[in-house]
Amino acid sequence: MNVLLTGGLGYIGSHTAAALVAAGHTPILLDNLANADLGVHDRLAVVGGVELPFVCADVRDTDTVARTLIEHRVEAVVHFAGLKAVAESVHMPLAYFDANVGGTLSLLRAMDSAGVRQLVFSSSAAVYGTPRYLPVDEAHPTEAITPYSRTKLHIEEILADLAAAGEWRMVVLRYFNPVGAHPSGLLGERPQGTPNNLMPFVAQVAAGEHPCVEIFGDDYDTPDGTGIRDYIHVMDLAEGHLAALQRLFAAAPALETFNLGTGRGYSVREMIAAFAAASGQDIPSRVAPRRGRDVASCYADPSRAAAVLGWRAKRGLAEMCESAWRFQTRKP
Ligand code: NAD
Ligand code: UFG
Numbered sequence: 001m002n003v004l005l006t007g008g009l010g011y012i013g014s015h016t017a018a019a020l021v022a023a024g025h026t027p028i029l030l031d032n033l034a035n036a037d038l039g040v041h042d043r044l045a046v047v048g049g050v051e052l053p054f055v056c057a058d059v060r061d062t063d064t065v066a067r068t069l070i071e072h073r074v075e076a077v078v079h080f081a082g083l084k085a086v087a088e089s090v091h092m093p094l095a096y097f098d099a100n101v102g103g104t105l106s107l108l109r110a111m112d113s114a115g116v117r118q119l120v121f122s123s124s125a126a127v128y129g130t131p132r133y134l135p136v137d138e139a140h141p142t143e144a145i146t147p148y149s150r151t152k153l154h155i156e157e158i159l160a161d162l163a164a165a166g167e168w169r170m171v172v173l174r175y176f177n178p179v180g181a182h183p184s185g186l187l188g189e190r191p192q193g194t195p196n197n198l199m200p201f202v203a204q205v206a207a208g209e210h211p212c213v214e215i216f217g218d219d220y221d222t223p224d225g226t227g228i229r230d231y232i233h234v235m236d237l238a239e240g241h242l243a244a245l246q247r248l249f250a251a252a253p254a255l256e257t258f259n260l261g262t263g264r265g266y267s268v269r270e271m272i273a274a275f276a277a278a279s280g281q282d283i284p285s286r287v288a289p290r291r292g293r294d295v296a297s298c299y300a301d302p303s304r305a306a307a308v309l310g311w312r313a314k315r316g317l318a319e320m321c322e323s324a325w326r327f328q329t330r331k332p
Pocket of ligand 2: 086124125197198201213214215291294
């Protein structure tokens, strides 16, 4: 399969590229480098043993995307490109609607004109808002708590209308909390500036780059009072995209939605302890006020992906932390 990965040099895109190469497919990477660097392209060549086609472009450049689809005989697209910092979206909603909704519309127009109508879309567990029951299945009501999650919901609605109009085959993947890195230590998550997310920050504290982890609230209604999330190894997530792509080429409905999570939640304190054990480092922490708009607990019911895609997360918490630590210390 020739598969275009928009945002292919990003965290999840690069791991998916590695998984596609390992399975014998050809990913074509398109990225505007807003949150990635070209070194990822070089390291992907080392990991996969092959230099992948790379187009430096913005998904909002419809003509370039359409030309790329035709030139590389693309059969399906995985759309990762977009902005993802939840707190930032509250202050910069226009940038988020432009990049995420505008970017998706541009991509869809390019795909339509090139006659490529098979898409896997990166959505988020953020679309569930505050969980009304746990674990969260795909039928759980959706709710936009932030502009970021609203962009994902708008896009999901656009895809539903497109599916109803015919010709398109699409899979929406709602990711829970991806963590960890490629086993080589060559690919991983390297956010620009101070990380917003828990695990990249914990890794940097373990490496001595910050004095301590701030635990955002220890008075939630959870066993140890700290927030619970469904952390999933990024390689498991990457393999979920392979399963979704295979599904597109089967006799599948026009649009299907799947949770990609493990089904198991861990608290902030449990994550810090697991990372300390995996890295052998002391990880100081202190309790800080709650972060606005955080939910107490969110974890997936992943049974639909298991039943329909034949996909399940296989890697455990130790492997998530060990691989993230390898990437952190190797600093490729
Ligand atoms: P990332 O920032 O590492 O990757 C996104 C990539 O897209 C980056 O390489 C960036 O340079 C590129 N990009 C951004 N805007 C672009 C544009 N307009 N044109 C072309 N390229 C552009 O993020 P990620 O963690 O790999 O996330 C990928 C997708 O998964 C995003 O859509 C994100 O919203 C979604 N998602 C991520 C998480 C998470 O916790 N990482 C959770 C749920 C959903
Ligand atoms: N947390 C801390 N200290 C930190 C950072 C986070 O205590 O320094 C806590 C949060 O309060 C939360 C948990 O760690 O309880 C996880 O927080 P993250 O920021 O790592 O992840 P979120 O669940 O808030 O959000 C992430 C992505 C979203 C995505 C969502 C899907 O940032 O884009 O997972 O579940 F939508």
